[in-house]
Amino acid sequence: MKPVAKGNKPRTLVNCLLIGLAASLFMYGCAGDEKTAKGKKLYHHYCSHCHGDSGQQGEGFNWDRMPDPRPKNLASNAEMSTFSDKEIFDTIYRDMRDTEDPKVLDDDNYFAVSTMPTFKYTLSEEEIWGIVAHVRTLHGMSLSYDVPGRKKELEEVFQAAKPEMESTQAAYEAATEKAEAAQEAYEETLTDEQLEDYEYEEITLPEEAAFLIANEKFNKAKAGVDYFSKRPKKTRIERPDLTISEADLAQQVELGKKLYTDTYGCNGCHSINDIGGLVGPTLDRAGVRLNPTWVFRWIKNPQAMKKRTRMPNLGASDADARALTYYLGTLRAPISTAPIPDPE
Ligand code: HEC
Ligand code: HEC
Structure with a gap:
């Protein structure tokens, strides 16, 4: 038997396991760090102008120009530790809602308002969790929410929805076939004359409603799985029909103006x-400078037109x-540069 040189012991199983464990811990740590690093980059791109790189009040260049209520100090542990990870996530990932709606005001869990834009339609759920992880570091905490668990939960909802859809679809197809056969059989009993006056009556099958x-x-479950890691699709926005009567226009402009500030918080940025x-x-000359069809498409999906906007x-x-497009169409401020003095 050859003597084993000192310092060159053969690897035992335990050794290998330990190396494996260390490697997977290292990789897990790296994956976590990578997500936080990505979250930090996204935060700097999408949040810093209002919240500041460090989360301090008054730091972002847009701070003084934001309407009230202004953000809390994201760097304050005292203020931010009262929010759960999920609550912070929900602030960023939600629908814009009218805060004048009593249902919203009555909801104690609803603390987000329209001055904070949503990123639900711009970033993936996973990216937003990365951002939340970064926000946590701003006040000396770390993310404790189980993100892989959430992914698994979405997967399970999808797995459960699939057979249900398939069985209701089969039932709907069978019922359609049966109804069509009955229809044909009935039509065969009619004379040519009767057939001429006969009007086919569309029937709705209860199986259809169940299938739908x-x-x-x-x-929904499929989208949940698909868009956990992927950003929402950049669907092509169809050319809108923007023709409107004078009477309707005034009412639409009024609505658009309200939506601009109260629902979508466009004034937080423009x-x-x-x-x-x-x-x-600035949008004060939007009605002169911008084509309404372009404006409509831009509002519906800015990322489809400019990826990193x-x-x-x-x-x-x-x-x-x-309505927002009609409203912007009325913004026709004169060019603000000082008038060129008359040569006389
Ligand atoms: C247009 C400016 C603006 C941008 C951009 C913005 N926020 Fe906000 N954010 C706000 C305002 C204003 C509030 C306060 C809303 C309130 O008090 O209900 C807020 C609230 C918050 C809160 C809850 C704390 C609080 O004050 O209630 C968090 C967390 C937050 N924002 C994170 C983010 C993240 C992360 C991003 C980027 C993905 C972001 N925000 C982008 C303006 C902005
Ligand atoms: C978080 C900030 C933010 C919010 C909220 C926001 N915008 Fe914008 N908007 C921008 C930025 C930044 C641009 C410049 C686009 C670019 O070139 O990347 C822009 C561009 C535009 C333009 C094109 C302007 C031009 O002169 O080219 C229009 C129109 C517009 N936004 C309308 C709106 C409307 C309407 C809303 C509300 C529904 C809104 N925006 C909400 C940040 C914002």
Whole structure:
């Protein structure tokens, strides 16, 4: 038997396990760090202008221009430790809502308002968890939410929705076939004359309703899985029909103006007549400078038109985007440069 040189012991199973464990801990740590690093980058791109790189009040260049209520100090452990990870996530990942809606005001859990834009339609759920992890570091905490567990939960919802959709679909198809056969059999009993006057009456099958419900659930569950790690799809926005009567226009402009501040918080980032945020360009001449079809498409999906724009997709419905477009169309401030003096 060859003597084993000192310092060159053969690896035992325990050794290998320990090395494996250390490696996986290292990799787990790295994956976590990588997510936080990505979250930090995203925070700097999408949040710093309002919240500041360190989360301090008054630090972001847009701070003074934001309407009230202004953000809390994200760097304060005393203020921020009262929020759970999920509550911070929900502030960033939600729908924009009208805070004048009593249902919203009555909801104690609802603390987000329209001055904070949503990123639900811009970033993936996983990216937002990365951002939450970074926000936690700003006040000396770390993320404790089980992100892989959430992913698994979505997967399970999807696995449960699939057979339900398939069975209701099969039942719907069978019922359709049966109804069609019955219809044909009935039509065969009619004379040519009767057939001429005969009007086919569409019947709704109860199986259809059941299938539609299950199918919607399935699609939602599938989107949940698909968009956990992927950003929302950049769907092509159809050319809107923006023709409108004078009478309707006035009412739409009024609605658009309300949506602009109260629901979507556009004023947090854009100024009109020097009031409002500085993150995006001033919109006080939008009605002269911008094509309404372009504006509609931009509001519906800015990322589809400019990938890295800081303007998030706010999830505006077609009707809301239309009203906002009409409103922006009325903004026709004169060019603000001082008039050129008369040569005389
Ligand atoms: C247009 C400016 C603006 C941008 C951009 C913005 N926020 Fe905010 N944020 C606000 C405002 C204003 C509030 C306060 C809302 C309130 O008090 O209800 C807020 C609230 C918050 C809160 C809850 C703390 C509080 O004050 O109630 C968190 C957390 C937060 N933002 C994180 C983020 C993150 C992360 C991003 C980037 C992905 C971001 N925000 C982007 C303006 C902004
Ligand atoms: C978080 C900040 C933010 C919010 C909220 C926001 N925008 Fe913007 N917006 C921007 C930025 C930044 C740009 C510049 C786009 C670019 O070039 O990347 C922009 C560009 C635009 C433009 C094009 C302006 C031009 O002169 O080219 C329009 C129109 C516009 N936004 C409308 C809106 C409307 C309407 C809302 C509310 C529904 C809104 N924005 C909400 C940041 C924001």
